[in-house]
Amino acid sequence: MNSTGKPDFSTIKTEKWLDASGLGPGSTSHHKYDPSGKYILVTTYRHKDGSANSEGELLVVNSSSLKVERILTLPARAHAIAVPGHNR
Numbered sequence: 001m002n003s004t005g006k007p008d009f010s011t012i013k014t015e016k017w018l019d020a021s022g023l024g025p026g027s028t029s030h031h032k033y034d035p036s037g038k039y040i041l042v043t044t045y046r047h048k049d050g051s052a053n054s055e056g057e058l059l060v061v062n063s064s065s066l067k068v069e070r071i072l073t074l075p076a077r078a079h080a081i082a083v084p085g086h087n088r
Helices: none
Strands: 027-033 039-047 054-062 068-074
Touching: none
Parallel strands: none
Antiparallel strands: 027 039, 039 054, 054 068
16 A cells, blocks of 8 residues: 555565466366465366266365365356355
8 A cells, every 4th residue: 555545556466376277177267265365265167078067166276385185076167156254
């Protein structure tokens, strides 16, 4: 923030980024940090066996190493992520 109370975007620097397209065989839908900040939760979807029946997944990514630590199967075409008690 500067003296006007507005953010100075020229001071923002990128330290690292997550190319979610390389995390798995699915297309990325949404992502957000978990409340602890230790993990990035990423929803994906893919077409199973080339059919129109899509399959959803939740990838639990370590926010420090950017490695997938866990994969949970979700209903087809999973979308947004909500964590109770955390902003949505």
